Amino acid sequence: MSMDDAFSRRLFVGSVIATSAGALLTRPANAQKTPPPVAEGTKPQTAPPVPPTGKTVPEAAKPSAPAEPSVTTAAPTIALPPLPYAENALEPVISATTVGFHYGKHHKTYVEKTNTLSAGTPLAGKSLEEIVKRAAKGGEKQKKLFNAAAQTWNHNFYWQSLKPKGGGAPTGTVKERIDKDFGSYEKFREQFATTAIDHFSNGWVWLVLDKGKLKIVETHDADTPLLRGQKPLLTTDVWEHAYYLDYKNARKDYVNGFLDKLLNWDFVAANLV
C-alpha cells in the first residue's frame, strides 16, 4: 500500500462526520410552490384556494402560514461510510450474504439510530468519536445512544481491518513491533485466536497501542478501547451476526479465516504512524 492509500484509510474513520450539515438544512426546491401546512387549530374554516403562481391575491385573503421552525441544534451528520471493497470481495472466508446483512442492515441501523437518538440534543452534529465518549459518560440515560454510536465506530473500524488477500504474518515495521511486544508472530496469532474464540457472548477483539506497547484486548457488546485511552490498531467482530450465516456455531473457523486470509496489516501500519 502506498503512503497515500495508508493516509486515506486512516482518514476513513474520521470522515464519517464530514457530511455537510448545510445540505440537510436546505429548503426543498419546491418550497416556494407549496405553502407549508397550516396547524389545525389556526386553520380558517373557509380557507381560500391556493392561488396559481403569478396571480396576486389581497393580503387579507392569504392563509396565515406558521413561522419557519428555528434550528437550535445542528442536524445529525453521521453517515454510513462506503465499504472499502465489494460485498463479495471477502469470499470465501466471509460471504457476500453475510457482508450484505452485516454492513447493509446491522451497521446501517447503528448509524441511523445514532442520528435519531442524538437529534435535538447537544451531541447532534458532533464527531462520532465525541458522541461515543460523551454518551459513555451519560450513564443509563444515554446508554442507547452510546450503544448505537460505539457500534457505528466499531464497525467503521472493522471493515478497514479486513482486506481481500490479507492475513498471514506482517512485514517491516509492524513485524518488528509484533516481535518486540509478543515475542513472535506465532505467539501473537495464538493469543489473538484464543482471545477471539474464547470471548464470551457478543463483542470485539482488538489489537491496540497502550502506553507505547501493542496489546490484545477484548470488549463486550458495544464497548470500545477508545474509552480507556488505548489506540485501536485492528479489530475483529465476534458478534454472532459477523459469522453465523457462514459458520453457524464454529466461530473458530471464522477467526482462523480472518487471521490467515483477511487481516489488513496495511491498516495496522497506517494506524501505528
Ligand code: MN
Ligand atoms: Mn457487527
